Amino acid sequence: MGCPWVMTRLDLDRICAARPLINPVFLGTPFSMCEPLGERLGCEVGVKLETANPVRSFKGRGTELVVEGLAGASVVCASAGNLGQALAWSGGRRGLGVTVVASRFATPAKLERIRALGARLELVDGDHELARERAAAIAASDGIRLLEDSLDLETCEGAATIGLELVESGIPFDVVLIALGGGAMATGVGQVLKELAPGVEVVCVQPAGAPALTLSWRERRLITTETIETIADGVAGRRPIPEVLADLLVIADDAVLVREESIVAGMRLLFEQAGLIVEPSAALGVAAVLEDPDRFAGRRVATIICGSNVDLTAHRRWVSP
Amino acid sequence: MGCPWVMTRLDLDRICAARPLINPVFLGTPFSMCEPLGERLGCEVGVKLETANPVRSFKGRGTELVVEGLAGASVVCASAGNLGQALAWSGGRRGLGVTVVASRFATPAKLERIRALGARLELVDGDHELARERAAAIAASDGIRLLEDSLDLETCEGAATIGLELVESGIPFDVVLIALGGGAMATGVGQVLKELAPGVEVVCVQPAGAPALTLSWRERRLITTETIETIADGVAGRRPIPEVLADLLVIADDAVLVREESIVAGMRLLFEQAGLIVEPSAALGVAAVLEDPDRFAGRRVATIICGSNVDLTAHRRWVSP
Structure with a gap:
């Protein structure tokens, strides 16, 4: 229980100590501004690319x-x-x-x-x-x-190293948009930012068709859902984990839900403006900007492209004009 | 003129000194093995991705x-x-x-x-x-x-920093396939490998429809061509630069020409097996393996994905089954 002002299960010292244990092929991923994407979204967009490794995701x-x-x-x-x-x-x-x-x-x-x-x-x-x-x-x-993803601290600490890299990049950003599934990435990355870059707004993004953890965060109690209706298979859970919710309540500044058509539009924009094939979960950040452009207008937004394991036939259907 | 056994215009000390002058957004690019691609090509394939930066190429x-x-x-x-x-x-x-x-x-x-x-x-x-x-x-x-691309040493030295990263990755490879256009990437990366990893075979790959520098290398004299017939716009030159040819004669172990259909097939494989949108020049390495699989069978092959600035309509046409 390290940081006195960010009381969660996570600890910055442990996260820093964990990093050298990770194969370098997963570390030091690209983070750069994508102007064409930013022009379309009305803000500056920094893209953290977690797909150029042997498993094509941050996991x-x-x-x-x-x-x-x-x-x-x-x-x-x-x-x-x-x-x-x-x-x-x-x-x-x-x-x-x-x-x-x-x-x-x-x-x-x-x-x-x-x-x-x-x-x-x-x-x-x-x-x-x-x-x-x-x-x-x-x-x-x-x-x-x-x-157990998100419950086991290794999964949160591993994801948290993305946060270290975002801070160390020296590229300034005002808000980070993090896909919310089980919660490991949101709590991990969020913890690091809250400690090292506390001015950055931490916004979690979940599909409206798989809203359990977001609803739980909003209600500050565990809410489970009966069904899942989203193409974003990587973040499709119905039963949040209590320990993760507790951390998320400390970490997240906001949690928003986005529609399926916004996820598809996000995938299309990432394809057309950034030349990236991404899986639906990786488009949640862009989807959030599309749904609430005024909120992000002119701001510097970082989004994590968390995976690119996608069925190409489905992807082609989604991104086709 | 540094290295006594690799006599070119390039110098390893200058290359190392140049690296800190480059914006980090272009450095430390991902390099990892792509098993699905390797399975299709019959060799182990390491992909060095130069497209996740603000200009989507190594330039x-x-x-x-x-x-x-x-x-x-x-x-x-x-x-x-x-x-x-x-x-x-x-x-x-x-x-x-x-x-x-x-x-x-x-x-x-x-x-x-x-x-x-x-x-x-x-x-x-x-x-x-x-x-x-x-x-x-x-x-x-x-x-x-x-x-002047490839003539001016900065362009060669900049590209050469890719070679430093390949060596520093600790990921072993037997042969590197480098797209050959003006020659900056081939001479730059090749110089570093010849000095720091002399066992690695340096193979340049050029489209058969834009063969001037390859023909010059083979004949050991300047050969110009009259026309260009390739979709690989990034490497389409007709008049090689004498100084670059001189360096390439020292650096390259081989220079091969590939057909247009192989370039397209390479783009398709990179799309389907690696989830990458690439421009034609970036598929030259894969094309070389496709044209001569026996040569590379079972070997560890590194290829540099040098750019992804491609017209998406054309790309869709090329990669469609």
């Missing part, structure tokens, strides 16, 4: 820390696809047995990569919450480590 | 050095589009007057960005060689600095 930052703490054991996680790829990559390089549990409705491109990376993949006939239950059951029955 | 590394040496003056260059953007960006931030001369047949997306970045753009009714002549005439009549 490797966290899984590197997880496997560092495991000595020759096995590990299981539930995943919408990105955490599973990252754990398969990190675990595979260290000879660990990795099991990933996913919904059979998960993005095929993600499932295919999890298998290709050598993990055991188990599919459940339900959504991500059922996959979480099944992963927990496997961990209990097999006596192996259960990795 | 900023060189233009930063150029403007560092200019004190409040003006500068003119000929450009197929990427050098012009980079010079406009670097010069614009320092309040320099930047003039870019380009062919009126240049990629519209590139010309548009040069204008948007505040440079004066002059179009000539001919190809890149005519633009070079016109830029030289402007420099002479206006008494301003003429930046």
Whole structure:
């Protein structure tokens, strides 16, 4: 419990100590202003690109820390696809047995990569919450480590190293837009900014079709939802984790919900103006600006492009004029 | 003339000294293995991504050095589009007057960005060689600095910093595939590898439709060509520069020519397997593997994704199944 004015489970010293344990291939990602995108959005937009690594998402930052703490054991996680790829990559390089549990409705491109990376993949006939239950059951029955995204501090601390890099870039920004799923990225990056750049507004962005954690943040109590209706598979949860909500209440300045058509429009703008193929979750920040341009007008906005594991056929359909 | 066993105009000490003068936004670019791409190519493929910066190509590394040496003056260059953007960006931030001369047949997306970045753009009714002549005439009549790509050492030294990063990555590779246009990237990156990683094979790749420098390298004498027939606008020259050829004769282990259909197939593979939008020049390395898979089978291949300034309509047509 380090910082006296940002009381969460996270600690800046631990985050700084974690960074050297992460394979450099996940670190030092590009952060630069994208003028064409900014012109279209009416603000200055800095893009932090987390997709140019072997698993095409930021999740490797966290899984590197997880496997560092495991000595020759096995590990299981539930995943919408990105955490599973990252754990398969990190675990595979260290000879660990990795099991990933996913919904059979998960993005095929993600499932295919999890298998290709050598993990055991188990599919459940339900959504991500059922996959979480099944992963927990496997961990209990097999006596192996259960990795729980956003609950386990390694996942938050790994994501938090993005925050260190944003601050160290020297590129000034007024507000950061962070995709909100389980909450690891929002609490991790947010914690670092609150401590090292407290003037930066931390805004979480979640699809209106998967609003549980945002609603919980607004109501300051746990709210679960019954259904998920979003293409942003990477942030589609229904049951927030109490510990993560507690941290998010300390960290987030705001949490906004965006419509599906804004996510699609965000993907299209990132494609057309920045030449980037991104998965829907990575377009949430741009979607937030599109929905409330006055709020961001003329400001310096940083957004994290958190993943690019997307079905290309669907992407083509989404971005086509 | 530093290194006694790699006698060129380039010098490792100068390259190392140049690096801190370059805006960090162009440095430390991602380099990681892309397994899905490697599986399709039958070798291990490391991708060095030079597109996640404000000008979406590696050219900023060189233009930063150029403007560092200019004190409040003006500068003119000929450009197929990427050098012009980079010079406009670097010069614009320092309040320099930047003039870019380009062919009126240049990629519209590139010309548009040069204008948007505040440079004066002059179009000539001919190809890149005519633009070079016109830029030289402007420099002479206006008494301003003429930046000549690949001839001026800053452009080679800037590109050479890519080589430093490749070596420093600690990721081993056996061969590097470098797009060959004017020659700055090939001689710059190649020089660093020859000095610091002499076991790495340096292979230059040029379109068969714009073969002048490759033919010159093979014949060990200057060969000019009459016409250009390639979609790879970034490397489309007809008149090699004698000093650059002399360096390339020392540096390159091989120079290969690839067909247009291989360039397109390379763009498609980078799109489908790596999720990358690239311009044709950036696909030359992949094209070289596609044309001679036996040569690269099982080897560790590094390729530099040098730019992503591409017309999206054309890109869609090229990569569509």
